[in-house]
Amino acid sequence: MKKILIIEDDQAIRKGLKDNLELDNYDVLTESDGKEGLKSAENKSPDLILLDLNLPVKNGYEICKELRSAGNNVPIIMLSARAEEADKVLGLELGADDYVTKPFSIRELLSRIKAVLRRKATIEDVIDIYTIGDVEINFRKMEASKGKKKIYMSLKEYEILKFFINHKEEVVSRNLLLDEVWGYEVFPTTRTVDNYIMMLRKKIEKNPSVPKHFLTIHSAGYRFVN
Amino acid sequence: MKKILIIEDDQAIRKGLKDNLELDNYDVLTESDGKEGLKSAENKSPDLILLDLNLPVKNGYEICKELRSAGNNVPIIMLSARAEEADKVLGLELGADDYVTKPFSIRELLSRIKAVLRRKATIEDVIDIYTIGDVEINFRKMEASKGKKKIYMSLKEYEILKFFINHKEEVVSRNLLLDEVWGYEVFPTTRTVDNYIMMLRKKIEKNPSVPKHFLTIHSAGYRFVN
DNA sequence: TAATAAAGTTTATAAATTATAAAAAACCAT
């Protein structure tokens, strides 16, 4: 679940935002002044910050600037009453990811939040292309080939594969995989995991019955090596 | 947000560039040797590469040459301590887009980066005429034809088509398309997107029920290929 | 080596996603 920090002094707006975001299944923290806000931003590692421009003690620009110059890349959406273009430019220059002027519709804000989070997710250290033996996988295109032949994989197969690549050499238990790839809201059996491993072996291994990449670690899980 | 890959062995320069670029709202990846640099260039698909000439393991010329001969068109700006004209020429010959000699001012570098990205963007972004099979689309005139017959498309269809062309080969989710083409202020459902895809297929594909250009990527979105 | 537990595999069914057509709503120029 994504954690969002709201730094906003107007109590009504703060409450309204919090309620709406929680309804949309975000984990919400709130602060009402700039100084405390900055502290939370630094210590609670939120996934996104909604940052009001006019704040007591320390304003939004300053917070944004300080976070960025401390090397903090958390996505920031600025909230402001001022609609002037100049403000927008300044906000974005100082490192905000988006800028919304009050009054805004909650739905608009929600869709901007989603967009900013999605952008971050696609940029962050994601692998685009990965090679396993004569198999080449392009995650951005969701396309893969074994030699000259195309391989077709479902989204879940790509996700599982990506997880293994990101945890190369580690023993990954079935339950960890279920938590990380499936999430906490569905509960397939651990046998389901076996099914996917089988699929990946069939599609990727040279000899699926003698796997060289997706190794079984008896009574512990699987380990991907390459 | 544009992703920039810095390949530079001097840790001070690397850090300085990273900070400055991040302040300017770029997403920054760094590598400190040639081999890893080449790997990142291939796998992380940056929008631009700042490439030092003198690098351990594999030098800048080689990286540039290898990327280009592999068909990679990512913009490259070479950084070098050698000011000699010969170097400059060699760098540009090997496919670099620009060349900056150290010491350089950060402002100069930033403006060169902007210029290179802008040049690329105008090439990729402003399509006038585009051909898909026997279909020719003129975006400036908003006119299209399939063989000798005219095709009539609405503005939204043109916009969606253009987005797909600018994201050729990539998997585009319905939500990304909604955000990018419709914007944040209207909220059609993802099913609306399906309808537009159907329209485009009907008008553009040879056999709309066996699409060759607008491919469905189940549970992920669509991918345009040409 | 027999007993037991874990993993592999196949298959049937359920669930989710997408395609399509048609109707309804919104928009626009007259």
Next chain:
DNA sequence: ATGGTTTTTTATAATTTATAAACTTTATTA
């Protein structure tokens, strides 16, 4: 307002994917 167009929603069919059950094979250990 009106007719025509575009956009969006809705309903249903078609397709694809996810999952569990049942069974087989392999590995562990007493």
